[in-house]
Amino acid sequence: MSESDATARRRQRTIFWVVTLSTIALVFDGYDLVIYGTILPTLLADPGQLGAITPGQGGAIGSYALVGVLVGALAAGSLGDWIGRRRIMLINLAWFSVGMGVTALTRDVTAFGIGRFVTGIGVGALVATVGALVAEFAPAGQRNRLNAIVYSGVPAGGVLAALLAIVLTDAVGWRGLFWVGALPIVLVLPLAVLKLPESPKWLASRGRFEQAKTLAERTGTTLPSASMEPPGGTRTGFPALATKALGWPTVLLGLMSFAGLLLTYGLNTWLPKIMNDNSYGKSYSLTFLLVLNLGAILGGMAASLWADRAGAKRVVATTFVMAACTLAMLPLSLPLGALLLAVAVAGVGTIGTQVLIYGLVSNYYPTRARAAGVAWCAGFGRLGGIVGPVIGGVLIGAGLGGTTAFYVFAAVAAIAAVVTLTVPRAHQTEEELPVVASTADGPHPEQASAGR
Structure with missing residues (x-):
């Protein structure tokens, strides 16, 4: 060998x-x-x-x-x-x-x-x-x-x-x-x-180069060049997120996660109740939730394959649009088969999109700020997870019905798609780029996928 x-x-x-x-x-x-x-x-x-x-x-x-x-x-x-x-x-x-x-x-x-x-x-x-x-x-x-x-x-x-x-x-x-x-x-x-x-890249970002090299050899991991300073300079963790290079993208990525978790928790909480109010029996409650989550898992996996080729930002914007369209369709009098399909696609556009957002965020930040960036989006997004069920409860409690809740969720998804498209392209440095050969047409596509 x-x-x-x-x-x-x-x-x-x-x-x-x-x-x-x-x-x-x-x-x-x-x-x-x-x-x-x-x-x-x-x-x-x-x-x-x-x-x-x-x-x-x-x-x-x-x-x-x-x-x-x-x-x-x-x-x-x-x-x-x-x-x-x-x-x-x-x-x-x-x-x-x-x-x-x-x-x-x-x-x-x-x-x-x-x-x-x-x-x-x-x-x-x-x-x-x-x-x-x-x-x-x-x-x-x-x-x-x-x-x-x-x-x-x-x-x-x-x-x-x-x-x-x-x-x-x-x-x-x-x-x-x-x-x-x-x-x-x-x-x-x-x-x-x-x-x-442990991550050899994290060890290298903390200046522990000998340990990073030894661990990289043991795990088969490639350590990229550290000759260029990543965004955020020498700042580590949350202070790096407040720098000029990362401040505005961090706000936008947080809003994306807020929207994704608002939709995720809002639908998981109120979908059975809303569909029951729309004349579907209680026996369908678990079915709708299972379809929503299974659609998220299977559709999210398919979308992630696309994201590795086309760029995560473009795919997240597309799946948010899919969520907006299908959520607006759910109040309509669709045949059961079409309704279940729409719920599955809504699962891709909500829960599945949040999965993709975590991937986009994880690859957007340099090593010294990566844990803080993911934590910010997970934490700030969790506020959306609290707000989502409240929105549904307020609308239903006010007698506006599930139809209005679906339209509000659809509007949130549409706005989130626009926010996604405004995220600046990720700044990648030699520290973060994989060591791959260039092709005749320019850099290998893998080098540009994270922030497109």
């Missing part, structure tokens, strides 16, 4: 473990974010579980996890560019698992709410970190594809939560479902300790 073949095999093995462990982590994140909704009817109906809970309190408790996600994402952004991606991943796999286990042991509403908030911190930190980690190991022509695989773990975890709730609730109760969410500390964390490497 030649040295180049051995290096390629080491690189493939490293990418496999990075992508696999990151995906599994986000599957459990998606599980956590959805499992509360599956047990809420039990908590509302049976005061013997945690005490009497009103619907208003139930909704507030649901938001505690989202606030925790915001805190966790911003904390990971502050620390991830300073202490490394691997440490953040390992710490928060344990944090998240302990949070789920502690929540399973709670006996009153206050303790349960605190448990949800603490668990959310771990969720947010993982969501904000895996994008930076994957971007720094993925080959240039596969970055959007691998990010899509990893972030599709979130809707996949949601599907898993819904299915396990149906199958296991009678056998293990709601506490047992939370213990399932605590499994990463025994099933995933030990494997991550053994198999998850």
